[in-house]
Amino acid sequence: MSSISRRDLLAAGAAATLISSFALPAGAGDRPNIEFLYSPFADYAPFFVAKEMGFFDEFGADVTLSPKGNTAETIQMLASGNIETGGATWGAGLFNALSRGATVSIIATLARMPDTVPSPSPFMVSQAAWDDGIRTVADLKGKRVGIPGPGGFGMYSVAKALEKGGLTIDDVEAVYLPPPATAAAFANGALEAGWSIEPFAGKLEQEGLGRRLVEDHTFGTELGLIAFNQDFVTDNEDAVVRFMAGYLKAARLLDNGGWTDDGIVDIVAKYTGTEPQTLRGIPYTIRSQDGAIDMASVREQEAFFRARGALEYEGDADIDAVYRRDLLKRANDLVASKP
Missing domain, CATH: 3.40.190.10 (Periplasmic binding protein-like II)
Known part of the structure; x- marks a missing residue:
């Protein structure tokens, strides 16, 4: 596997501290395996594409994709350390888990509803x-x-x-x-x-x-997030950054016309169990270019669940305490450093 050179990072304007941390290991045995829990929905497409098109490998991430049952399963498995990472939706269960001190780290957005119709979630x-x-x-x-x-x-x-x-x-x-x-x-x-x-x-x-x-009821709403087990992040920050770099590259490819490629449609069809012709032309969720989460949208959802009496705590959940914007920035820098 090729490595990212010091000269390439300097040319991209990266700091010297980033250069050493982004040096990719020569062998896969030096990399921790990252198991990602996904649902068979089209909004998980960036992970399917990153895996099948080699983007995770390109950035030095050893990734296994595993199907899951529901969001609650993801958060529970992450908090207990039974899984490294997965996608989850914002909801009462997650907000309550964060208020109880669940050992998870939030890294980036997974999907966001577009401001157009037809809607990918009607x-x-x-x-x-x-x-x-x-x-x-x-x-x-x-x-x-x-x-x-x-x-x-x-x-x-x-x-x-x-x-x-x-x-x-x-x-x-x-x-x-x-x-x-x-x-x-x-x-x-x-x-x-x-x-x-x-x-x-x-x-x-x-x-x-x-x-x-x-179809016009959730324009711009944050649908999901990417979370990791907190201890895994503490011990493997570089691996998390590499994983996120592969995800960001795939997400940008999809959000900038990638869905017109038959090869990409075939990849998504494989993981969603859907015929390729069903996927062609349907509306899709989107993401911010840098993977950042729109916190105003998240707070609106938190307020909704509070009004329904579904939250176990007062005030706002301390999302900033577990939202690792620093690792997301490093992932964006790593993507930018690649020629």
Whole structure:
């Protein structure tokens, strides 16, 4: 594996302290393995691309990608040290864990909702319900609405969509189920509406099972974050920086037209279990160019869960105590140093 030379880093304007820390080891045995927990959603695409296109290897990160069940599983496994890193959504469980002193470090944004439509995470109505006359959000009062969980981004997103029709979560019958299960629930009449995310939203449309009802409810909202076990970060800062550099390179590729490449679509199809034709042309989540988190958006979500009585603490969660902006900056510097 090639290494980053001192001359290259100096040419990029990097400090001498960064030069020594970014020198890549000659052998993979010198690098700690980083296992990343992911969900089979399109917003995890940068990790799939970084793995398959060799970006992690390019920056000297030894990475294994493992599928997961839910956000709560990720935070619990990170806090206990059973996993090095994973993606999670902002939600009551995470906020409460941070307030209790969970041993995790937050490094960067994972995904953010775009300010455009169509949305990669629409609020959808079943085709059967549409045919029965449910054409507006207000028509959903007392109806069954699918939500992926009681305390995460899915609930926040559904609540924002319901606001468009003057409703709240308490005005509907919440049914908790993961996005892949929405298709069956729409087909058998178990749900009138529900939260979705790509590629599942597109599949619902293509199969004639659902329609987009609301898409302008979460413009610019932070959807997820990248977190690490805190002890792992303390002992392996350079490995974390290298991992993040691979992620940033892949994210920028995707956010700057990469989705038009058939090879990239094939990679994402492999990890999401979706046919490539389903992925072509669907809307996608985005990220800030440097991976920074929009904290104003995070605080809005925290306020929502506090209003619902879902938080166990007073005041704001001390996110700054675990948000490692310094490592994110180093990762950006490392990407910039590559020719």
